[in-house]
Amino acid sequence: PVIFEDDRTSVTTEGLKRAFYDHLFYTQGKFPEIAGLGDYYQALAHAVRDRTLQRWISSVADHTATAPKTVAYLSAEFLMGPHMGNNLINLGIYDTVKKAVQEIGLDLNELLRQEEEPGLGNGGLGRLAACFIDSLATAEIPAFGYGIRYEYGIFYQTIMDGWQVENTDKWLRHGNPWEIQRAEWAVEVKLGGHTEQYQDDLGRLHVRWAPEKTVAGVPFDSPIVGYKVTTTNTLRLWRAEATEAFDFSQFNRGDYLGAVDKKVTSENLTKALYPNDETVQGKELRLEQQYFFVSCSLQDMLRIHKARGMEPDTFDQKFAIQLNDTHPAIAVAELMRLLIDDNMMPWDQAWGITTRTFSYTNHTLLPEALERWPLDLFKRILPRHLEIIYEINARFLNDVRIKFLGDDSRLARLSLIDESGERYVRMAHLACVGSHTINGVAELHSELLKQDVLKDFYEMWPEKFTNVTNGVTPRRWMVLSNPRLTKLVSETIGEGWITDLPQLSKLEPHAEDSAFRDSWRAIKRANKVDLAALILRRTGVAVSPDSMFDVLVKRIHEYKRQHLAVLHIITLYHRLKSGRSAYTLPRTFIFGGKAAPGYTMAKLMIKLINAVGDVVNNDRDVHDLLKVVFLPNFNVTYGQCVYPGADLSEQISLAGKEASGTGNMKFAMNGALTIGTMDGANIEIRDQVKAENFFLFGHTASEVHDIKASGYRPRDIYEVNAELRAVVDLIQTGFFSRGDTDVFKPIVDNLLDHDPYLLLADYQSYIDCQDVVSDTYREADTWARMSILNSARSGKFSSDRSIAEYAKNIWKVEAVPITLKP
C-alpha cells in the first residue's frame, strides 16, 4: 500500500509521466526540444529510483529499530548488470512504466539500452553475488552487499583482426543515478608503517599501529529491491579518497601539488577492477584493494552495531559475514584487530566472536587461483595483521599438534604461512581457520574440496564442511530477459514460479500438448530473431534463426575448452569439404567471453575462433550451413539476449575443473538443451532434467584423475584418430591463417604434447555426442519436448533456494517482513 501518493511515489501512468517530466526539467535541466535519449534515460531512472526510496527507508528504519540479525555479503566483485529493468520488475511497475513512456512517445527498450551496465566483476563469482543480493531482498532477509566501487569495471572488449583489444570501461561517464553517496559515513583506512606496544593506565599491554598513510573510504549506496516485497536492502560500495588530514599537512608545508599528487595516489586504490579470474598476480595494489574494502565494511558494521545500542561482544549474534572466496579473507585478521586493538577485547573472546561470525565460500579448484601473498609485501602493507596472523597460526598449529601427534608434514601443509620456498601468507588457510563453515558451490566441487584442495582442513574439522549449490535469480534471468516465455509460463501455471521456481514442474504435462509445444517453439524463434539482430549489429554477420543456435559464452579459459568446440566446428567443415556429409544440420556457433589481458593462450583461442569463422563463413562450399560468430564484449546485457535465444548450451569444461557454472543454469531455465561434461552443476542439472534430456560426453573427474596418473600421451590419440588428425592438421598447416604456421603453433603444440585439459581424450566422445545432438534437433517435436522439460525441471537452480540454504544452515537468519511507512 502506498500510503500517500505524489510525484515521487505514484505508480499510475499519469503519475509516472509527471515524475518523468519533473526529472527531465529539474534533475537534467532539459526540455523535450533539446533532450536526447541519455536525458530521457536519466529522467526515467531518477523517477524509478524515487519509487524505491519509500521501501528502502522503511526497511532501514525497521532494521535500525529492531536490530535483526543481518547478513553481510563481502565480495570484491558485484557484477550487477543494468539496474533499471530489474528495478521495474521487482517494483512491479514494468508494464505501467512501459505504457507511460509510450504515451510520452518513447520506447522503453530503447531507454533501457541507454544504461551503462555496472560491470564490477569478472564473471561467475561476481554475477553470483548479484543474484544472491536479489534473492536476499526477495526473501526479506536483512542484508548488505559490501564491495568496491571501481571507477573502471571489467574492460570493454573489441575484436580487431580477430584479436581481443581491451578498452577502459567508463561506466560512470554519464553519472550513476542508482547510487547515493554517503559522505557522512566515510571511514579511515590505514596502510603500511609499523606497530608499537604501549601500556594503558591500568598497566595492560596493547598494540598501536602507526601507519605510513591513511585513505578515506566513502560509501556509495544502491537500493536492492526485493521482488514484490517492501524489503529493500543496500549494496554499499566503497570509493577511496584522500583523507583531509593528509592534504592539509602537505598543503601547510607549501607543497600544494605534492598534496594533490598524494590525493591522486589514494584514489588509484579503487580505480580499476583486476581483470584476471582464476590466476593470482600478487600485486600490491590488489592487496590494498582487498584490505581497503574489508576494513571499511567491518568498521561500518561495528558503527551500525553500536548505533543500535549494542556492544562489540554481541557482534556475532547480529552479523553473519560471508566471504565470497578469499578476496575478502583478510577480514578475519581485521575483525580481530578492531576488537583487540580498538575495542580492547581479550584475544579469546575476540576469536570466539570472529569464528562465530565468518563463513567462507570457495569458488575454484584451480591451484593457480589460490591466493597467497609474499610475506614481505604483506608485512609492508599490513604489519599489524601479520602479527595477528602469526598469533592465530601459533594457536591453530598447537591444536593441530594435539589432534595429530607427531605429524610434522601436516603442520607444514596446514600452516597459514607457506614456508616451502619463498614465504607466503595463504589466504584460503586464513579463511578456513577463521570461519565456522566452509562451502563449495556444487556437490562435486564440495566433494573435491574435501578430497583435494582442503583435505587437511577437512580432516581437522569435518563438521565445518558443507555444500550449497549455486543458483541464479529468475527475476533477471527469466522475467526480465525472456518476457515472451514468462507470459506463456504465467498464463499456463500462474505467477507463483517467479518466487518459487520448483513450481515450473507444473509445465511438465504441457510437454505433451502440441499446441503448447508450438507456442514454446514460436517463442524460441522470436528470441532467436532478436539475438540474430544483435549479432548482425555487433559483428556484421547475418545468421539465420532457422539454424540451430549453438552457444558457448563464458570467460575464455583453457579449462573451459572453447577450443574443443572449435575442433568440432572444423570437423564439420572438413566433412563438408571432403563431401562426406551430404546432409549437415545448419548450425550457428555463437561464442562470447573475455580473456584476461595477460593470458596469452586465451587470447590466442579468441583469434582461433575468429580465424575459423572467417574461413567457414565465407566458403561457398559451406552454403551457409555453418556460421561462426564471436560476439564481442559479452556482458550481463548481452547475456539477457543470448540465453533466451539459445538452442544448445555448451558446458564442456574438463570434469573436475569448473566449480559450478551458473550460465549452465540460465540456459536450462530458458529452454536450451545442454551438451556437457560431468562437471560442476552440470551433474545436478542432468540429475534434475533426467539423463535422456541431457547430452552427456567426456571422461568423469575420477577417470581424468586416472588418465593423468597413468601418464597421458595426447599425441597417441592424434596418431590413431584420422578425423582428429585431419582437423588438427588444418590448423597446423596454416589453413585458417593464410599459410602462417606460427600463429596457432602454441595451441597445437600444447594439445599434442601436453594437453593438460584433455581435449584429445574427450574429442571423439564430444563429436559423437554432437552428432546425436544434430539428429535430435532434426526431430523438432522431440527437441521441443526436451526443451520444455529442461525448463520445467530447472526449479532447483533458483538462487532463492541457495539463499534459503545459506540462511537456515549457515547464517541462522530469518525473514523480517517490512511494512511501508509514510
Ligand code: 26W
Ligand atoms: C585472484 C584471481 C581470481 C579472481 C577471481 C581467482 C578466482 C576468481 C574467481 C573465484 C573466479 C570465478 O568467478 N569462479 C567461478 O565462480 C562461479 C560462482 O561460484 C562458479 O560458478 C564457477 O564455476 C567458477 O569458475
